Amino acid sequence: MSDIxxxxxxxxxxxxxATKVSAAVTQVPGVIATDVDLATGTLKVTGPDVEDTAVRTAITNAGYQIS
Ligand SMILES: [Cu+2]
Incomplete structure (x- = not known):
């Protein structure tokens, strides 16, 4: 995966x-930074070796859905 x-x-x-989602995703191994754009619902996850599945699980466990 790419870095972002x-x-x-x-x-x-x-x-x-936004804070809740960021906090959850920050727990995922390898995540260096997160950035949420509330207006668009975009979450940027920075980290060189982050597992896509782990990020998705963190988001859904926090109570949100990925479109
Ligand atoms: Cu809210």
Whole structure:
């Protein structure tokens, strides 16, 4: 995988949601940084060796869906 991956997350409506998703994804091994754009629902995940499945699981476990 490349160093930066983007996900479109559904259901993030406020900065509290963004913080929750970021915190969950930050726990995934290899993640260096996360960046959420609330307006578009875009989550950017930075890290050289991050497992896609682990990121998706973290997002859904936090209560959000990936489109
Ligand atoms: Cu919220």
């Amino acid at each position: 991956n983007e996900y479109t997350v559904q259901g993030m409506t406020c900065s509290s949601c």
